[in-house]
Amino acid sequence: MLxxxxxxxxxxxAEILRGIDLTVNPGEIHAxxxxxxxxxxxxxxxxxxxxxxDVTGGTATFRGEDLLDMEAEARAHAGLFLAFQYxxxxxxVANSYFLKAALNSTRKARGEKEIDAxxxxxxxxxxxxxxxxxxxMINRSVNAGFSxxxxxxxxxFQMAVLEPKLAILDETDxxxxxxxxxxxxxxxxxxxxxxxxxxxxxxTHYQRLLxxxxxxxxxxxxxxxxxxxxxxELALELEDKGYSWIExxxxx
Amino acid sequence: MPxxxxxxxxxxxxxxxxxxxxxxxxxxxxxxxxxxxxxxxSAKKGEPEWLLxxxxxxxRHWRTMTEPEWAKVDYEKxxxxxxxxxxxxxxxxxxxxxxxxxxxxxxTFNKLGISLDEQKRLTGVAVDAVFDSVxxxxxxxxxxxxxxxxxCSFSEAVKDxxxxxxxWLGSVVPYTDNFYAALNSAVFSDGxxxxxxxxxxxxxxxxxxxRINSAGTGQFERTLIVAEDGxxxxxxxxxxxxxxxxxxxxxxxxxxxxxxxxxxxxxxxQNWYPGDKDGKGGIYNFxxxxxACRGKNSKISWTQVETGSAITWKxxxxxxxxxxxxxxxxxxxxTNNRQQADTGTKMIHIGKNTRSTIVSKGISAGFSDNSYRxxxxxxxxxENARNFSQCDSMxxxxxxGAHTFPYIEVKNPTAxxxxxxxxxxxxxxxxxxxxxxxxEMEDAVSMIVNGFCKEVFRELPMEFAVEAQKLLxxxxxxxxx
Numbered sequence: 001m002l003x004x005x006x007x008x009x010x011x012x013x014a015e016i017l018r019g020i021d022l023t024v025n026p027g028e029i030h031a032x033x034x035x036x037x038x039x040x041x042x043x044x045x046x047x048x049x050x051x052x053x054d055v056t057g058g059t060a061t062f063r064g065e066d067l068l069d070m071e072a073e074a075r076a077h078a079g080l081f082l083a084f085q086y087x088x089x090x091x092x093v094a095n096s097y098f099l100k101a102a103l104n105s106t107r108k109a110r111g112e113k114e115i116d117a118x119x120x121x122x123x124x125x126x127x128x129x130x131x132x133x134x135x136x137m138i139n140r141s142v143n144a145g146f147s148x149x150x151x152x153x154x155x156x157f158q159m160a161v162l163e164p165k166l167a168i169l170d171e172t173d174x175x176x177x178x179x180x181x182x183x184x185x186x187x188x189x190x191x192x193x194x195x196x197x198x199x200x201x202x203x204t205h206y207q208r209l210l211x212x213x214x215x216x217x218x219x220x221x222x223x224x225x226x227x228x229x230x231x232x233e234l235a236l237e238l239e240d241k242g243y244s245w246i247e248x249x250x251x252x
Numbered sequence: 253m254p255x256x257x258x259x260x261x262x263x264x265x266x267x268x269x270x271x272x273x274x275x276x277x278x279x280x281x282x283x284x285x286x287x288x289x290x291x292x293x294s295a296k297k298g299e300p301e302w303l304l305x306x307x308x309x310x311x312r313h314w315r316t317m318t319e320p321e322w323a324k325v326d327y328e329k330x331x332x333x334x335x336x337x338x339x340x341x342x343x344x345x346x347x348x349x350x351x352x353x354x355x356x357x358x359x360t361f362n363k364l365g366i367s368l369d370e371q372k373r374l375t376g377v378a379v380d381a382v383f384d385s386v387x388x389x390x391x392x393x394x395x396x397x398x399x400x401x402x403x404c405s406f407s408e409a410v411k412d413x414x415x416x417x418x419x420w421l422g423s424v425v426p427y428t429d430n431f432y433a434a435l436n437s438a439v440f441s442d443g444x445x446x447x448x449x450x451x452x453x454x455x456x457x458x459x460x461x462x463r464i465n466s467a468g469t470g471q472f473e474r475t476l477i478v479a480e481d482g483x484x485x486x487x488x489x490x491x492x493x494x495x496x497x498x499x500x501x502x503x504x505x506x507x508x509x510x511x512x513x514x515x516x517x518x519x520x521x522q523n524w525y526p527g528d529k530d531g532k533g534g535i536y537n538f539x540x541x542x543x544a545c546r547g548k549n550s551k552i553s554w555t556q557v558e559t560g561s562a563i564t565w566k567x568x569x570x571x572x573x574x575x576x577x578x579x580x581x582x583x584x585x586x587t588n589n590r591q592q593a594d595t596g597t598k599m600i601h602i603g604k605n606t607r608s609t610i611v612s613k614g615i616s617a618g619f620s621d622n623s624y625r626x627x628x629x630x631x632x633x634x635e636n637a638r639n640f641s642q643c644d645s646m647x648x649x650x651x652x653g654a655h656t657f658p659y660i661e662v663k664n665p666t667a668x669x670x671x672x673x674x675x676x677x678x679x680x681x682x683x684x685x686x687x688x689x690x691x692e693m694e695d696a697v698s699m700i701v702n703g704f705c706k707e708v709f710r711e712l713p714m715e716f717a718v719e720a721q722k723l724l725x726x727x728x729x730x731x732x733x
Contacts, residue, residue: 048684048688049684049687049688050684051680051684071687071693072688073690076687076689076690081688084688087685088679088681088682088685090682090685090686090700091703091704092703092704092706092707093699093700093702098686098699099689101691101695102686102689102690105690105691105695109690158689162690
């Protein structure tokens with residue numbers, strides 16, 4: 001699905017990622033944890049193709065294609081989805097209009113038939129039900145005036161409609177109460193069940209989310225490198241001992 | 253990988269899509285302006301003596317005036333003695349149906365996607381087509397006449413309804429008003445006249461398509477709309493122009509009168525040739541548009557979507573004279589490449605309990621300059637007047653400018669005024685968000701800009717709103733990069 005080798009990236013001259021190696025196979029859930037400033041969000045943004053970040057070395061292959069050579073929209077068309085840590089507000093644009101345009105742009109790029117308004121509405125209802133989100137959200141402007149929790153739910157809703165092969169969740173749990181957290185986790189689990197080949201990279205600061213989304217692998221990012229990898233028990237150990245334990249252990 | 257800014261710039265470089273010249277023989281007067289030319293225009297149109305006198309007075313007044321300099325626009329002043337002040341297509345028969353229209357003219361309209369035929373059959377919009385100053389086709393006139401609605405070319409109105417024209421011409425925009433209004437009053441070639449009698453609600457949207465065609469010809473349109481007591485009309489004006497290398501002057505005057513309880517809604521989509529990417533060619537658009545709410549409870553609403561012209565100088569205004577009258581101004585002004593726009597409105601509150609709303613959205617791209625200039629004036633007698641103004645600017649790229657010049661004069665302490673202004677740069681984060689969901693760069697920018705303009709678009713009649721959105725997307729092409 002995704003193979004990252006020695007990935008290095010900087011923003012405005014400052015080196016953030018210093019050689020990341022990560023392989024995600026179809027159907028796997030990987031959690032990426034780490035202290036603030038370790039490069040977690042940068043990794044998510046670089047993989048999605050944000051132009052503010054310069055890739056200075058390494059490779060990333062997504063479903064057999066050179067990911068780093070693709071425009072942001074081409075990555076989306078290939079099946080990569082990023083749930084944003086801070087979803088952007090776009091005033092005056094209805095969620096439904098935006099999402100239909102996004103879906104059709106992807107379908108067109110894949111050589112599939114564009115979906116019409118009736119089919120789209122049907123899909124929206126289906127997916128809203130699947131991830132347990134109020135379908136009325138579709139009529140509002142994209143994230144405009146949404147609470148923090150609503151924005152995150154909207155990310156999950158978009159993810160459900162766009163049906164990605166690989167979804168990256170960038171601190172989707174931050175600032176959520178327990179109910180919203182469960183909606184998000186439930187959404188991920190339903191989408192995983194819908195397509196067992198679907199992969200997830202869950203970027204999070206806290207172990208809490210991993211009670212609901214059970215990862216196959218946990219990686220700890222520190223100083224722009226993955227300093228420790230393990231199974232889901234690693235997250236519990238981190239919760240117990242704190243990030244300083246890792247940093248002391250690896251001398252980072 | 254190109255940056256967002258590069259793409260904006262590529263979008264902006266796109267050629268004007270409606271640039272073509274129709275080869276119809278034109279009947280021109282020699283260039284330049286003097287009393288003989290004014291007389292010749294009047295004679296060619298077979299006008300009565302009083303109208304000639306009006307033109308001559310305007311011309312003499314114009315001679316004493318100088319071109320205004322206060323607008324934030326920079327351009328080479330038109331050479332008034334090189335302009336041809338009158339041009340009419342030579343074949344100008346009285347037409348009973350579209351079959352009699354010059355096929356080449358129909359072809360031009362077809363290229364623009366404005367098939368009169370289709371309009372006639374499908375949309376129920378009566379179209380008075382102004383082609384290089386002379387109306388060639390007017391549809392639906394009979395149906396309107398049954399209701400007593402008069403919708404015809406200005407020349408026809410002068411012939412058939414001289415008493416109405418004489419009564420209202422210059423009553424809102426006197427020929428002394430400003431330099432370009434004086435010039436227009438002297439040499440106006442043709443335009444539209446619309447009269448809605450007492451208590452009549454005009455059942456269809458009245459629409460006029462203007463198109464500048466003959467090279468070097470100034471266009472001096474004159475529009476007069478009168479809504480009697482309790483009347484209602486929605487009027488649409490839309491323009492496109494062929495590509496040109498020399499600057500073309502357009503100085504129109506639009507006057508609207510609304511009497512007691514009358515409502516006039518005036519919508520414009522303007523797409524005149526803006527010049528090439530270096531600012532060469534393009535239309536100079538110096539327009540005086542003003543409505544007078546003469547009667548109590550009357551309402552005049554201006555909605556405009558401005559994407560064209562090299563230079564725009566335009567302030568659709570409302571004089572709120574009748575008690576409880578309402579004035580509205582909704583505007584989207586988009587500038588790209590080297591375009592310059594100085595546009596806004598004036599709301600003059602005279603009557604009691606008068607209300608005005610101003611919503612202005614300016615979008616600047618490329619190297620363009622976009623200014624909002626607005627005046628809200630509350631006169632001493634305007635008890636409990638209210639105004640709400642919202643002026644938002646959006647910048648695409650880092651080489652364009654957005655400016656806001658609000659003027660407020662309040663001479664009555666009971667007035668309530670609200671003013672909001674924002675300037676934002678189109679966000680790289682917004683663009684990235686949409687692209688991450690699979691939208692192409694151009695579509696992403698177009699979507700953000702259209703969202704920004706939504707409050708104005710929803711004021712437009714449906715089919716016009718669709719056209720406006722398309723136009724905005726076309727104008728944006730090459731602006732984003």
